[in-house]
Amino acid sequence: MESGVRRWLVNVSLWNPSVDQFASVVSLLPEDEQRTITKYMKFDDRKRALVSRLLQYSIVHEVLGIPYDKIIIHRTLEGKPYLINGIGSPFSNFNFNVSHHGDYVGIASDPLCLVGLDIVSIMIPEQTTEHEFMSNFSSYLTALEWKNIAKTGTSEVKLCEFYRYWCLKEAFVKATGAGLGFGFHRLEFHHKNWTDISVYIDGIESREWKFSLYKIDERHWASIARGLANGADEQFDASLPVAEVGFIQRTVDQLIQSRSHGAQQNSC
Amino acid sequence: MASVAGTAFAVSVRPPRRLQQVSNHLSGLKSVSFTSQRKSFVSIRSAPRFRISCAAKPETLEKVCSIVKKQLALAENALVTGESTFVQLGADSLDTVEVVMGLEEEFGISVEEENAQTIQTVQDAADMIEILLEKKNAA
Numbered sequence: 001m002e003s004g005v006r007r008w009l010v011n012v013s014l015w016n017p018s019v020d021q022f023a024s025v026v027s028l029l030p031e032d033e034q035r036t037i038t039k040y041m042k043f044d045d046r047k048r049a050l051v052s053r054l055l056q057y058s059i060v061h062e063v064l065g066i067p068y069d070k071i072i073i074h075r076t077l078e079g080k081p082y083l084i085n086g087i088g089s090p091f092s093n094f095n096f097n098v099s100h101h102g103d104y105v106g107i108a109s110d111p112l113c114l115v116g117l118d119i120v121s122i123m124i125p126e127q128t129t130e131h132e133f134m135s136n137f138s139s140y141l142t143a144l145e146w147k148n149i150a151k152t153g154t155s156e157v158k159l160c161e162f163y164r165y166w167c168l169k170e171a172f173v174k175a176t177g178a179g180l181g182f183g184f185h186r187l188e189f190h191h192k193n194w195t196d197i198s199v200y201i202d203g204i205e206s207r208e209w210k211f212s213l214y215k216i217d218e219r220h221w222a223s224i225a226r227g228l229a230n231g232a233d234e235q236f237d238a239s240l241p242v243a244e245v246g247f248i249q250r251t252v253d254q255l256i257q258s259r260s261h262g263a264q265q266n267s268c
Numbered sequence: 269m270a271s272v273a274g275t276a277f278a279v280s281v282r283p284p285r286r287l288q289q290v291s292n293h294l295s296g297l298k299s300v301s302f303t304s305q306r307k308s309f310v311s312i313r314s315a316p317r318f319r320i321s322c323a324a325k326p327e328t329l330e331k332v333c334s335i336v337k338k339q340l341a342l343a344e345n346a347l348v349t350g351e352s353t354f355v356q357l358g359a360d361s362l363d364t365v366e367v368v369m370g371l372e373e374e375f376g377i378s379v380e381e382e383n384a385q386t387i388q389t390v391q392d393a394a395d396m397i398e399i400l401l402e403k404k405n406a407a
Contacts, residue, residue: 041346045358079355101360125366136369137362139381170361181386 004063004091004111007224007247009119009216010051012044013103015252022047025252028259029053033073048100054255055107056081059096061258063109068259080177097174104220106247116175116225120167122160123219130155134162140184141165164221165189168211171225172199175209212244222247324394328401332394335374339367350391361385371397377404 017025026034033053040046053073060071064087072084086094096109102121109115124133138146141162149161168189173182188200189211197211209227216222224244324332333348340357342348348357354364368384371377371393377400387393 039356040358041342041352041356042358045356136366140365166362181382183382183385185381 002063004094004109005245006059006063006096006107006109007245008055008059008108008250009104009106009222009247010055010250010252010255011103012047012051012100012105012252015047015051017047017252022050025054025256026050028256029057048105051105051252051255052098052100052107054252054259055098055105055250056096058250058255058258059107059109063111064091064094076177078177080174097171099170099174099222102220104216104222106222108224110226113226113228114175114177116171116173117222118167118170118174119216119220119222120163120170121220122163124159130159134159137162137166140169142185142188144188160221164194164213164223167213167221167223168197168199168225171211171223172209172227175225175227214247216247324391324398328398329391329394331374332371332390332397335370336367336390336393339363339370348390350389350394352390353388354390355388357390368393375401377401 026037029037029050037046037049037053040049056073057068057071060066060073060083061068064083066085066087070085073081074084075081081098082095086092091111093112094109095114096107097115097117098105098107099117099119100106101119102123104119104121106117106119108117124130134149141149145165149158149165152158152161166184169184169187172187173184176182186202188203189197190200190205191197194213197213199206199209199211206227209225211226212224214222214224329350336342336354336357337344337346337348340354340359340363342357354367359367364387365384368379368387372379375397377397379396379400383396387396
C-alpha cells in the first residue's frame with residue numbers, strides 16, 4: 001500500500017551530460033521551470049536545479065499517480081515548491097522538500113506531516129580555517145550548541161558538529177516554509193549523541209517535531225525534520241511515527257526513463 | 269498614398285459624452301477593495317521582508333557586486349546586477365551569511381540576523397547597506 005513516504009538522493013557528480021544532452025533534459029520540464037534553470041550562473045547550479053525538479057515531478061507522479069504533463073508545482077514567496085493540483089485523502093497533506101549541496105540533490109516526501117530536508121557538504125572555503133569559518137555563524141547557533149561543539153575534539157570534528165546543527169535548523173525552517181528570516185538563534189537542538197533529537201523553539205521544547213540525521217558519505221550529511229502543521233488534526237498528535245526510512249539512491253537516467261515510461265502509459 | 273475624397277471634411281459637433289460616461293461609471297461602482305498583491309501561501313512569515321523606499325547609490329551597488337563576486341568565487345566579468353538573486357549566483361544559505369559578513373566588514377556596518385536572512389537580491393543587500401551607512405553617518 002502506498003505510504004506516501006519517500007527519501008531519494010541523486011549523486012549529481014556522476015552525471016556529466018554534454019551541452020546538448022543537458023538542454024534536451026531541460027526541455028522535458030514546463031517552460032517556467034526551464035527559464036528558472038537557465039538563470040543560474042554556474043553550470044553545476046543549473047545541473048542541481050534540473051535534478052531537483054526532475055525529482056519533484058517524479059515523486060509526485062510515483063506517489064500520487066498524476067501524469068507528468070498534468071503536474072503543476074508552484075513556489076511560495078520564500079521559494080518552497082508545492083503541488084497545486086494534489087489529490088484528496090489519504091494524501092491531502094502530501095508535501096515534499098528538496099535540498100542540494102555538494103554532490104547530492106535529495107527529496108523527501110510525507111503524506112501527512114510537514115517535511116523538511118537539508119543536505120550539507122562538509123567543507124570550508126579555501127584559505128580559511130574551520131574556526132574562522134564557524135565564527136561567521138556565531139549568532140546562528142545558541143550558546144549551548146556552541147558549547148557542545150567546543151567539547152567535541154579536533155577542528156574537523158567541530159566543523160562536522162557545526163554542520164549537523166546547521167543542517168537541522170535548515171530542515172526545520174524548510175519544513176515550516178518559514179524560510180529566510182526565521183532566526184536560527186531561536187532554535188536550540190538537544191540530542192543524545194545525535195539521536196533522540198528535539199528542538200526548543202524560543203526556549204520551549206516542541207513535542208511536535210521529530211528529527212533524524214543521516215550520513216550520506218564521508219563529506220555529506222542529510223537531516224529530516226517532520227512535524228505537524230499548525231492546527232493539524234489532534235488525533236495524529238501522539239502517533240508521529242518514530243521510525244525513519246532510509247534514503248534510496250536514484251540516478252538521473254532512471255528519473256528520465258521513468259518520465260518517458262509514464263508518458264507511454266498515458267498515451268495508450 | 270493619401271487620397272482626398274470628394275466630400276468635405278466635416279467636423280461633427282456632438283455633446284461631450286465623456287462626462288456622462290464618467291458619471292454613469294461612478295454610479296455603477298461598487299465599493300473598492302484593495303487586495304494585497306503579495307500573498308503568502310503555505311508559508312509562515314516570521315519576519316517582514318526588508319523593504320526600502322530608496323535605492324542604493326550606484327557606487328554602493330557596484331562595490332556590493334564586486335564583493336559578492338569575490339565571496340561566491342565568480343569570474344571578474346561575471347554578469348552580476350542588482351536583480352541577480354543570490355540563489356541564481358549559486359549561493360546557499362551558508363554562502364549568504366558569509367556574503368553578508370563580508371559586506372559588514374567592508375562597509376563597517378552590522379546587519380541583524382533576521383534581516384540578513386531576508387536578503388534575496390544583490391539590490392536588497394545594497395539597499396540595506398545604504399540605509400545602515402546613512403544611520404551610521406548620522407550618528
